Amino acid sequence: MTDRLKLVTWNINSVRLRMPIVEQLIDEIAPDVICLQETKCPDANFPENAFRKAGYHHMAIHGQKGYHGVATLSKLPLTNVEKRDFCMIGDSRHVAADVPFNGSSLRLHNFYVPAGGDEPDRTINPKFGHKLDFMAEMEAWLCGIETEKPAILVGDLNVAPFEHDVWSHKQLLKVVSHTPVETELLERVRAAGDWLDAMRHFTPHEEKLYTWWSYRAKDWEKADKGRRLDHVWVSRPLVPHVKGTSVLRAARGWEKPSDHAPVIAEFSV
Known part of the structure; x- marks a missing residue:
């Protein structure tokens, strides 16, 4: 059934260090x-065996030793896998695949946007410049044909926009x-493809919403000094099928946790 x-x-x-809590999430x-x-x-x-x-x-899977890396794991077949090298520096920050849904398929993009270092000035902090260049490439690419069909964009986008x-x-x-400069650029990325910010679709803007x-x-x-760095975006053809999103905040308190909590999104015909 799809x-x-x-x-x-x-x-x-x-992932290797935290496989026990990944298994807890699955359970x-x-x-x-x-x-x-x-x-x-x-x-x-x-x-893979786990x-x-x-x-x-x-x-x-699109990984590298010690840094970055993205992986999409599925009970359903994944086809047309693509690994885009943003900014042409060889980092493993994106993987896409088609997933069966509603008698056809949807395109699923999994992103890890650069954090950007500590100083928000590209003239003295190359990491910040790299982050802005990465998002500018997203803006130019994630529109048009990429969003004309059902598609989901998820991941750690490393920007808390609102x-x-x-x-x-x-x-x-x-x-x-x-x-x-970051929040405005991320909004341009979203608007370029007319993506729906699914998390804010279900949680009003006046309510606090954190994932990190x-x-x-x-x-x-x-302390609850959180930020919403993780996102779920949905292309317009898929909007009628997104039924809800939620943050599994409890996972931040699991044994040897990530500093991020999982975000859950559900879709149905």
């Missing part, structure tokens, strides 16, 4: 498709991930 789809996107911050949520970011391992060392044992026999996507709008305006809490906080839950 009339329902449950998808999870999660920056796992090392609790039973997603059809899992999109991971920051897997931090080359393809040859990816824990995923196969859990029922995820179809994999689109006022209530961060714990303090005023205090973070000069902090990388919430600076105006720093490891630096002694008590992350009490």
Whole structure:
């Protein structure tokens, strides 16, 4: 049956280190498709057997040693796999594949956008310049033919675009991930393809919505200084089929957690 789809996107911050909580997620949520970011391992060392044992026999993996990396794991067949090299520097930050849905298929993009370093000034911080260039390439590409059919874009986009996507709008305006140059550029990326921000579609803009809490906080839950860095976007042909999104906040408190929580999106005909 391809009339329902449950998808999870999660920056796992090392898939091999955190495989036990990935298995916990699978036990609790039973997603059809899992999109991971920051897997931090080359393809040859990816824990494929653990995923196969859990029922995820179809994999689109784009990894590298120690850094970055994205992987899409599916109970459903994945076809037309594409790994785009943004900015032509060889980083593993994108993988796309077609997933069966509604008697046909949808295009699923899995992204890990560069974090951008600490200083929001490309003249003194090349990492920030790289982040802006990466998103500019997204803007030029993720429109037109890429969004004329059913498509989903998920991942750690490393930008918290709106006022209530961060714990303090005023205090973070000069902090990388919430600076105006980043938030405005991400909105241009979204608008270029007329993508729907599915998380904000279901959660009003005046409500706080976070997916990331720093490891630096002694008590992350009490401090609650979060940011919404992880996103689910849906192309217009798929909008009637998106039924809900949610953040599995509890996962941030699991044993040896990622600093990101999983985001769940559900689709049905």
